[in-house]
Amino acid sequence: xxxxxxxxxxxxxxxxxxxxxxxxxxxxxxxxxxxxxxxxxxxxxxxxxxxxxxxxxxxxxxxxxxxxxxxxxxxxxxxxxxxxxxxxxxxxxxxxxxxxxxxxxxxxxxxxxxxxxxxxxxxxxxxxxxxxxxxxxxxxxxxxxxxxxxxxxxxxxxxxxxxxxxxxxxxxxxxxxxxxxxxxxxxxxxxxxxxxxxxxxxxxxxxxxxxxxxxxxxxxxxxxxxxxxxxxxxxxxxxxxxxxxxxxxxxxxxxxxxxxxxxxxxxxxxxxxxxxxxxxxxxxxxxxxxxxxxxxxxxxxxxxxxxxxxxxxxxxxxxxxxxxxxxxxxxxxxxxxxxxxxxxxxxxxxxxxxxxxxxxxxxxxxxxxxxxxxxxxxxxxxxxxxxxxxxxxxxxxxxxxxxxxxxxxxxxxxxxxxxxxxxx
Numbered sequence: 187x188x189x190x191x192x193x194x195x196x197x198x199x200x201x202x203x204x205x206x207x208x209x210x211x212x213x214x215x216x217x218x219x220x221x222x223x224x225x226x227x228x229x230x231x232x233x234x235x236x237x238x239x240x241x242x243x244x245x246x247x248x249x250x251x252x253x254x255x256x257x258x259x260x261x262x263x264x265x266x267x268x269x270x271x272x273x274x275x276x277x278x279x280x281x282x283x284x285x286x287x288x289x290x291x292x293x294x295x296x297x298x299x300x301x302x303x304x305x306x307x308x309x310x311x312x313x314x315x316x317x318x319x320x321x322x323x324x325x326x327x328x329x330x331x332x333x334x335x336x337x338x339x340x341x342x343x344x345x346x347x348x349x350x351x352x353x354x355x356x357x358x359x360x361x362x363x364x365x366x367x368x369x370x371x372x373x374x375x376x377x378x379x380x381x382x383x384x385x386x387x388x389x390x391x392x393x394x395x396x397x398x399x400x401x402x403x404x405x406x407x408x409x410x411x412x413x414x415x416x417x418x419x420x421x422x423x424x425x426x427x428x429x430x431x432x433x434x435x436x437x438x439x440x441x442x443x444x445x446x447x448x449x450x451x452x453x454x455x456x457x458x459x460x461x462x463x464x465x466x467x468x469x470x471x472x473x474x475x476x477x478x479x480x481x482x483x484x485x486x487x488x489x490x491x492x493x494x495x496x497x498x499x500x501x502x503x504x505x506x507x508x509x510x511x512x513x514x515x516x517x518x519x520x521x522x523x524x525x526x527x528x529x530x531x532x533x534x535x536x537x538x539x540x541x542x543x544x545x546x547x548x549x550x551x552x553x554x555x556x557x558x559x560x561x562x563x564x565x566x567x568x569x570x571x572x573x574x575x576x577x578x579x580x581x582x583x584x585x586x587x588x589x590x591x592x593x594x595x596x597x598x599x600x601x602x603x604x605x606x607x608x609x610x
Contacts, residue, residue, distance in 0.1 A: 218525040220250075226524045227252050227269075228259070236456050236517060236532045237261035256529070263546060266515065267531040270603050274343075275528055278607065279429060281370070282396045285343045288369045289314060290424050290609035291336075292487075293598050294559070298328045298336065301559050302393070302424055302609070304371035308364045313355065317559045321359070322352035333599045340610050341366070373399035374406055376421075376563040379413050382578050388415040389571070391563045392436070394608070395428025395491040400435045407439045407473040417479040419574055420495075423509060423557060426608035427490025430518065430536075434466045437498045442474030449539035451498045453518065456533070463534075479504045481577065483570045484549065485557060487608060489513035493549055497538045508574045509555050511548035553583035 228246040232238055240261045249255040252269055260267055277283045288307025289300050300318040303309045320328055323339040331339065341347045347366040352359065375391040388410040392403075410418070418440065430453070437450045450466040480503050482488075482496050493512050499505050516537075521530040537543035553576075558569035566575060576584045600608070 220252075221247055223252050223525055224249050224255050226522070227255055227529055230522050230529055231256075231259050231531055233458060234456070234520070234522070234531065234533050235259075235261075235267075236534060237264065238456055238458070252527075252529075256531070260531075264532055266517070267519070268603070269527055269529050272523060272526050272528055274603060275530075278603075279396050282373070282394070282398045283368055283370050284603075284607050285345055285366055286369050286607070286610045287314075287340075287349070287364050287366060288371060288609075290487075291320075291598050292557070292559070296329070298598075299559055301557070302375065304369060304375075307369050307371070308367050312362045312364045313360075314351075314353065314362065314364075315355065316562060319354040320351055321354065322350075324350050325352075336598065337600065372402065374402045377406055377409070378564045379410075379415065380419070380566070380575070382417075382575055385416040385578070386413055387417045387419060387578065388413070389419040389421065389564060391421040391423075393425055395425070395432040395436075397429065397432070399428070399432045403432075403436055403439055404471065404473050407471075407475060411473055411475060415475070415477070417481070417578065418475075418477045419481045419483065419571070421483040421563065421571070422488045422492040422495075423483050423485045423570065424487045424608055425489070425492040426487055426513075426606060427492055427515065428606075430466065430491065430494070433491040433494050433498075434468075435471075436495050438469045439471060439474050440477055440480060440499065441502055442468055442470040442476075444476035445502055446470040448502065451494055451539070452537050452541070453534045454537060459533075477503065479506075479578075481506045481508060481574050483555075483574060484509045484512045484551065486510060486513050486548070490515045490518065493545065494536050496549055497536075497542060497545070500542070501539050506553070506574075506577060507549055507551045508553045508577065509551055509557070509570050511550060512545075514546045514548035516543040516545050553577055554586070 224246040231241060235241065241259055244258055246255055256267060256269055288304035288309040290302040292299055292301045298320045300314055301316060303314050303316060322328060326339060340349055343366065345367055348363055350361060350363050352361050373392060373394050373396065375393050377390040380387040380389050390406055434450050445468045448468045450468045453464045455462050480499060484507055489512065493515060496505060496507065517532045517535045519530040520533045521528045535543055553573050555573035556569040561568040566572060573584060
């Protein structure tokens with residue numbers, strides 16, 4: 187059995203802010219009857235749940251599914267705990283694979299847009315791209331759909347499932363049929379070196395914290411080190427989180443050449459299991475840097491492990507946040523395995539070396555900026571990157587961004603595994 191730790195998007199962990207290796211428990215199942223599965227979930231929550239003191243008094247025998255039971259047990263701050271098939275989660279965190287189309291979505295002015303398309307996926311092969319507006323899903327108008335209806339409209343996550351989309355691409359209305367397949371997507375979506383006032387500034391879009399991400403990051407930072415960059419822009423605008431180990435790898439690549447063996451972050455469990463509290467330390471890799479000025483681009487979709495990295499670096503560097511407030515997930519999961527499934531409840535909180543955390547309202551931005559989906563990542567005129575460049579040049583926000591908070595907007599609220607993946 188693997189042990190996962192997650193800091194997921196709203197994320198997972200098991201030792202992740204997302205994925206952890208589910209542990210053996212003191213509540214073994216002798217059979218997989220509904221009552222036995224319900225008992226497992228109920229007793230696991232009583233023992234391991236971070237907010238176990240607030241669990242309601244319910245009779246698990248009265249529930250028709252483990253999913254319904256978990257929903258009734260969740261604490262008011264808990265937007266993340268869930269149950270998922272073991273095979274699906276293992277494939278995602280070990281190999282970065284999931285079943286879907288290879289897109290991420292957002293709502294802007296009450297309209298549904300594609301914000302990211304992974305390369306070599308059904309979506310990219312069909313000509314879909316960042317900025318595409320979706321008008322209909324399987325002949326049903328998107329306008330007026332609830333978040334749940336949008337989630338369901340794309341159908342079961344199974345290879346071969348077809349979806350007919352009516353979209354607007356380059357001001358032209360088109361109908362496109364796409365078929366779900368196994369998606370193997372990169373973690374580093376874009377990268378470049380920007381020349382800003384005689385500074386070399388490394389910029390990259392980092393999309394998720396899964397096992398293959400560590401090697402991608404090492405290769406990226408090898409390039410940054412060879413280019414002798416002065417500052418760093420880390421674009422986490424759609425990064426919903428992932429593995430704690432990978433989060434620590436990123437912290438170590440940014441500051442490991444100078445802060446080796448300093449505390450990166452801590453995982454703190456409930457008082458029944460405080461003996462399991464653990465500390466992650468910054469390590470030095472051959473590609474580690476020691477960057478002092480780090481600019482993070484965030485949105486509501488920046489969650490869990492993304493937030494943990496930002497919070498971990500605050501005591502050691504000049505950290506700036508540009509965009510909009512992050513999702514607010516300063517907690518993570520480890521999880522228990524039962525009957526071919528993982529129960530992934532919140533089991534710990536994550537704090538930095540100064541014991542700072544508990545940012546349930548999200549990390550506040552220094553300069554507010556809008557995500558301009560009409561422009562590609564790395565385009566210096568794209569709204570969030572443009573504001574970041576302004577901050578680097580002027581050591582202050584632009585006049586508009588000084589308000590620090592953007593007007594309230596609607597976000598596409600994903601649940602469970604889709605929230606971890608961050609898309610479809």
